[in-house]
Amino acid sequence: MDVANRSCKSSEDFQVYQHQVYAVVYSVILAPGLLGNVLALWVFKVYVRETKKAVVFMMNLAVADLMQVLSLPLRIYYYLNNTWPFGHALCMICFYLKYVNMYASIFFLVCVSVRRCELVMRPLRYNSSRRKGDLAVCALGWLLVCLCCLPFPLLRNPAGGGGGSGSNSSRLAPVCFSELPMRDVSVPAAWALLILAELLGFVIPLVLVLACTCLTAGSLREPAAGAFPDRGEKQRALRMVLSCATVFLLCFVPYHVTMPLDFLVKADALDSCALRDLIRRCHPVTLCLASLNCSLDPLMYYFTTEEFWRRLSKPEIPESMTFSRRWSCISGGSGHRGLELSLGAVEGPASQQLKP
Structure with missing residues (x-):
């Protein structure tokens, strides 16, 4: 890989470009992401017991987004100052939370889409036992996401976080995040991890979200009956499912398209310097799009969740009652x-x- 890198342009310009992109995007999404998700948790806490419209899943989605937002100030500091003075452990935690947020958001977007589609297709099947089942699904989802995201920090070399040996020995300041060197991993093992991440974290969720969107849209063509005597509830469900699909397609599809291409660059499998440079410059942009979901999700709640705007439109009375x-x-x-x-x-x- 070093020989190929020397045959192409120096990576110094790319590092400056990457830091500028991350610093600008993270600074832009910090305030709306923080305020929007705190507000969402405040609203959903009121309605979690009196509605069945996937509020439990949206609360967990807001928690996942808030976890990432809280790590953004440290990331912004690093990309503005080109140094990480907070220690290797905190670097790994922030690095880990990035991927936990991404895949937890994907998981709960799928859960929201499936629940709203289910309430439209089979509205009478949801009861108190199913509500407890939703809590179990959330707990299981967090466990699976946290376990499956462990390879991301574990594959990074701790020596790179403190200006250690190797390619970072000449640096005056510690590095963090994507600039940490990778551990030596065999090519078959790396491909296996990549395919598993793409399949479980992207392909299957994408199919489920698109299927829920098609089923919910198709239900509008059927005559209204049963628990939904009018089309209003189905239209609100369709707006929610469409919003989930839009956030998914905008934020997570570009990243999972460039992720295997970025792996090919890092594995020195591409000879064209122009193509390598294009992929390396596109990958940070798609990673920023993946982070954008923590600001888009609160907008989705407001415009598609009746409980959300109903709560916000209500005037407060004294003593917070x-x-x-x-x-x-x-x-x-x-x-x-x-x-x-x-x-x-x-x-x-x-x-x-x-x-x-």
């Missing part, structure tokens, strides 16, 4: 409606029904 108002039929009555006042998401004795 928020009342949700909804019309419901009195069971066993003559069909007239009552007004139920409940404190937050609390249900039970605190609710009061008033006849008009």
Whole structure:
């Protein structure tokens, strides 16, 4: 690889370019990502018990996005100052969280799409036991994502984080993230890890999201019946599924297209210097697009989730007490409606029904 790199242009210009791209993009998405995801968690905490529209999955998606956002200030500092003074352990944690966020976001986007599609196709199958099943799915998803992302930091050489030996011995400052040297891995093992990451982290989720989008769109052509007497609920579900597909296609497809190409560059499998340079310059951009999801997801919540904008459009009253108002039929009555006042998401004795 060193011989091939010497035959092409120097990588110094590329490093400056890469640091500038990362510093600018991460600075832009930091504030909206932080505010949007904190706001999303505040809203979903109210509605998690009173709605079945994938709120549990969206809460976990917001947590995954927030984890990445909290690591952005350290990344911005590194790319602006070209040094990492925070120690190797924190470098590995930030590096690891980047991929945990990416694949956790992919997992929960799939879960949101599947749940909304299921509620449209088979609305009567969701009950309290299924709600507990959603919590189990979230826990299992976090476990699988955390385990499957371990190879990303483990394949990096710790000596590179402190200005150690090798290619980094001449550097005056410690390096971090993608500039850490790779451990020696056989080509078959590297290809196996790459194919596994592409299959489980990209191809299968993409097929599921697109399938849910097609099924939800197809349900609009069927006559409304059962739990959905009108088309409004189906249209809202379609907007949510389409939003998940849009975020997926915009943020994660470009990265997973350039990831195997970047591997070919690093494995010295390409002879063309122009092609190598193009891939190396495109890969940081696609990685930034993958980070953009932490700012796009809150926008998706606001424009496609009724509970989200309903909560935000409600004026707050003193002592942080928020009342949700909804019309419901009195069971066993003559069909007239009552007004139920409940404190937050609390249900039970605190609710009061008033006849008009």
